Amino acid sequence: MNLLDSLRTHRLMAIVRGPDPEATLASVLTLADTGIALIEVSLTGADALGTIRQARASLGANFGLGAGTVLSTDEAQRAADAGASFLVTPALAPSIAEAGRLGLPVLAGALTPSEVVQAGTSGATAVKLFPASIGGPAYLGALRDPFPRTAFVPVGGVDAESARAYLDRGAVAVGVGSPLLGDAVRGGDLGALRDRAAEFLAEVSSS
Template identity: 80%
Template sequence: MNLLDSLRTHRLLAIVRGSDPDAALATVLTLADSGINLIEVSLTSTDALGVLRRARAALGTEYGLGAGTVLTAEQAADAAEAGATYLVTPALAPSLAEAARLGLPVLAGALTPTEVVQATTGGAAAVKLFPASVGGPDYLRALRDPFPQTPFVPVGGVDAARARDYLDRGAIAVGVGSPLVGDAVRGGDLAALRQRAADFLAVTAIAPAGGAS
């Protein structure tokens, strides 16, 4: 997949992380059915690879289903085998080189200017600004001065209001976990998840020409 194009088009990456595999799968499928095209299943989840396999079988190839918190070369290979079409890392890690060997795009975690350079020169399709909550939207704006062409995706502490702020300051997309997923990964209300998904999709939508965002 072309991860960079997908991030620019959809502008929202949902992050699913939980200890109940069946609830995690239901969360992924509900997010997809609600119109969210990019969904990451964190490998810190219980039976994450099983969730990825079952989600891919249910969704087919239409959706951008990725694996998150991928740190090692072995994890990268396992995620690819389970059906992930892109990888997400919290930091610069050996998984970046393995993903390149496998031909998988990576959203690579970085925080400092040095790490941003290392991520981009290491072949990352985009930079996951993590944890974004450390500096907030103003830090993203400061980073974009020396890195105006770098595609940034803030992750960490991104609620609906912050999502809009980050996008207004030049992020190509935002990654959102608990503010979007809520208690669904613990078997919570899927109707409430659908409403939160609609709210985030409205916040991250590109405004029509001449219209307000």
């Protein structure tokens, strides 16, 4: 997949991490049905690889389904085998180079200017600014001056209000976890998840 084009087009990536594999899968499928086109399933969730396999089978080969919190080369390989079409890391890690070897785009975690440079030289498709809440939209704005061509995706503490602020400061997209998922990954209300997804989609489309 062309991850960068998808980020620029859709401007929102859902981050799904849950303790209940069945509820996690239901959340992924609900988000996709609501219109969210990029979904990351974190490997720190219960049976995350199984969730990716099942979601891929349901959503088809072309859906933007990725694996998150991918740190090692082994995790990168297993995520690819499960059907992930992109990888996400929380930091600079061996999985970035492995993603390149596997031919998968990677959203690499970085926070400082030095880490942003290293992410780019390591082959990252885009930079996951994490945890974005430490500096907020103003910090992203400061980074945009020395890195005007870097594709930033703020992640960590992004809610519907701050999503618009990050996009206004030049982010290509935002990654959203618990403010979007709520209790759905623990078996909560999928109808409420649909409502929150619609709210986030409206925010990013208006930015």
